Amino acid sequence: MSGGRLKAGPAVRARARLALIGPGFSYLVVLLVLPLALVIGYSVFQRGRFGGIAYEDGVTGDNFARLADPLYAGVLTDSLRIAGLTTVLALALGYPTAYAITRLPARWRTVALVLVVLPFWTNFLIRTYAWIVLLSSEGVVNSALTGIGVIDRPLELLYTDTAVVVGLLYAYLPLMVLPLYSAIERVDPRLLEASADLGARPVRTFLSVTLPLTLPGVLTGCVFVFVPSLGNFVVPELLGGGRTVMVGNLIRDQFLSARDWPFGSVLALALMAFLVLLLMAQAWAGQRLGGRR
Amino acid sequence: MSPKPALVRIRGVSRRFRDTVALDGVDLDIAAGEFFALLGPSGCGKTTLLRVLAGLEHPDSGTVTLDGRDLLSVPAHRRPVNLMFQSYALFPHMSVERNIAYGLARERLPRAEIRERVAAVLATVGLGTEARRMPHQLSGGQRQRVALARAIVKRPRLLLLDEPLSALDKNVRAEMQLELKRLQHEAGITFLVVTHDQEEAMSLADRIAVLDRGRVLQVDTPVGLYRRPRGRFVAGFVGSNNLFRGRLRASGGLEVPGVGVLPAPVGAEAGATAGAAIVAVRPEGVRLAAADAHGTVGAEAVLSGTVLDVSFHGGSSRIAVTVAGLETPVLVTTSGPATVTAGARVTLSWDADSAVLIETEETTRKVGGETPCDP
Ligand SMILES: Nc1ncnc2c1ncn2[C@@H]1O[C@H](COP(=O)(O)OP(=O)(O)OP(=O)(O)O)[C@@H](O)[C@H]1O
Numbered sequence A: 001m002s003g004g005r006l007k008a009g010p011a012v013r014a015r016a017r018l019a020l021i022g023p024g025f026s027y028l029v030v031l032l033v034l035p036l037a038l039v040i041g042y043s044v045f046q047r048g049r050f051g052g053i054a055y056e057d058g059v060t061g062d063n064f065a066r067l068a069d070p071l072y073a074g075v076l077t078d079s080l081r082i083a084g085l086t087t088v089l090a091l092a093l094g095y096p097t098a099y100a101i102t103r104l105p106a107r108w109r110t111v112a113l114v115l116v117v118l119p120f121w122t123n124f125l126i127r128t129y130a131w132i133v134l135l136s137s138e139g140v141v142n143s144a145l146t147g148i149g150v151i152d153r154p155l156e157l158l159y160t161d162t163a164v165v166v167g168l169l170y171a172y173l174p175l176m177v178l179p180l181y182s183a184i185e186r187v188d189p190r191l192l193e194a195s196a197d198l199g200a201r202p203v204r205t206f207l208s209v210t211l212p213l214t215l216p217g218v219l220t221g222c223v224f225v226f227v228p229s230l231g232n233f234v235v236p237e238l239l240g241g242g243r244t245v246m247v248g249n250l251i252r253d254q255f256l257s258a259r260d261w262p263f264g265s266v267l268a269l270a271l272m273a274f275l276v277l278l279l280m281a282q283a284w285a286g287q288r289l290g291g292r293r
Numbered sequence B: 001m002s003p004k005p006a007l008v009r010i011r012g013v014s015r016r017f018r019d020t021v022a023l024d025g026v027d028l029d030i031a032a033g034e035f036f037a038l039l040g041p042s043g044c045g046k047t048t049l050l051r052v053l054a055g056l057e058h059p060d061s062g063t064v065t066l067d068g069r070d071l072l073s074v075p076a077h078r079r080p081v082n083l084m085f086q087s088y089a090l091f092p093h094m095s096v097e098r099n100i101a102y103g104l105a106r107e108r109l110p111r112a113e114i115r116e117r118v119a120a121v122l123a124t125v126g127l128g129t130e131a132r133r134m135p136h137q138l139s140g141g142q143r144q145r146v147a148l149a150r151a152i153v154k155r156p157r158l159l160l161l162d163e164p165l166s167a168l169d170k171n172v173r174a175e176m177q178l179e180l181k182r183l184q185h186e187a188g189i190t191f192l193v194v195t196h197d198q199e200e201a202m203s204l205a206d207r208i209a210v211l212d213r214g215r216v217l218q219v220d221t222p223v224g225l226y227r228r229p230r231g232r233f234v235a236g237f238v239g240s241n242n243l244f245r246g247r248l249r250a251s252g253g254l255e256v257p258g259v260g261v262l263p264a265p266v267g268a269e270a271g272a273t274a275g276a277a278i279v280a281v282r283p284e285g286v287r288l289a290a291a292d293a294h295g296t297v298g299a300e301a302v303l304s305g306t307v308l309d310v311s312f313h314g315g316s317s318r319i320a321v322t323v324a325g326l327e328t329p330v331l332v333t334t335s336g337p338a339t340v341t342a343g344a345r346v347t348l349s350w351d352a353d354s355a356v357l358i359e360t361e362e363t364t365r366k367v368g369g370e371t372p373c374d375p
């Protein structure tokens, strides 16, 4: 910043700053701040008779009161359960994967990381449809299992909570692996050697050195998986067959089927508030963990 | 050499990293309770040797035994050996206290004992008040002392210290040196210490090994190393030396072309035949006298020259003298402030006893004299 050769005046610097910040800032205003303001606005009005907003009926808090309805609370707990399970499984699968990748020779590490993000090169919908092909009663898994005689009748795989978790896990596992990889890779190998030198067996070294030092990465990965899982409505729709209603589905339904924009807005805000709290908790915990370095 | 049985026996240990040979057939015996120092230029394999002993590096060939038992097959965490890392390798997420307690906790010692030993070692290294700090809150020298404490608190059979005092100021360093000696005597720990500081090696070690490019050139006591350096490299590396190249005469003296005959041990006595040789004379072995007004050279004078530079080092002065016919100036050490100034004409002399025959054609072949050396 204080480069000796850059002797630009304050006015020039201010303009340069504007040029740098400008595009991103406009993007945020148009695509984030304005829609958010709209949603906040909608949430305090009543729905019109044929959808839309009945501005003439005045402001109300009723929409927020509806949140207390056990029906919606149930949807929220279901969503939390499914997103939570997805996150835990992603961590359980992602940590060993990320760890194994850091132990590969440098050349293969890049290859492995490309493989991890490879699914992102295909459309999300198509990838989710692929799971239907795999899991349906005439699908690949069931035909294979009946074919080798493990089962007589096809298993009910599709349209279950499990299918939703599998779909979400598949979709977001790379978001767990990448931050974990970068966290594990940053751990100084000398520290592991020092631990061994001081008499710690490999498991102890992992628990006392590697794991604590990679906790910020664990936290990041968990948030990266949990947040989009909680709001996702495509996977529950396609793989849950409408039987699993998650918060995302509920919000979409309010806007598109029930045409109750005000309540949809309230649900969206509630979800957002929850996630903001979560991110704040993550930032706080990350700082505490990172601050010890 | 040492009457005590060897605790560690290193035989033919070699380690190669792609095109660099870090260790090249290293043989060393370290006696129980000994304070052994490794001396050598940067990159000569000192750290690699310590890592092999700690079990963090596997040699390509060779054997290492501890108490007569094979050490190389024992994994690092089960070796009664502790290494203090050159880069400290403190756990960044643990306080000073917990860093030091880590190794003791692995031995499943009672908590009271751990607390006691941690407190004691913290007092030893003078960090009693920093116990609760995190490593990033410490100065470089404090971190180094934590690393030292973490290694010594385990009281292993063999303690490997990689430049343990390099970041400390003179006073703290002297204090720590005394502590290390105390540990050696009281706890009977065997030390293998890497140091760049020759004075430190000289004053602390019972024996010193000089390494160059992965090979052990000489193992000797500090005095032995200083008095009888074997080979040009050691002579030039340990302390300063004036090296003279010439032909050894059977009747005594070294004939240096264009300079004359210099005092040197008689070839036959030094175990060498007459022929090409290098003779080393320590700066403190050279006597310096001002040439008289006429510039005539005194009877005992060997060389005459002009003072190039004088530097005062507190207790002694170092004088560099250019002599016609010699490429490098001759160094002279005198006690107290020098009596001559730059530009003065002086004469130099030394006794044949002060001169050491360090290399002949014969020994060159044995020791491997391809080391390009221009002292
Ligand atoms: N892991 C490694 N990979 C490749 N080369 C290595 C590795 N470790 C050491 N070397 C090389 O081996 C040689 C010896 O290294 P070592 O660290 O033992 O030197 P050193 O004597 O401790 O030097 P210093 O006094 O600078 O610490 C060096 O040339 C170094 O570059």
Ligand SMILES: [Mg+2]
Binding pocket: B046, B047, B048, B086, B162
């Ligand atoms: Mg080193």
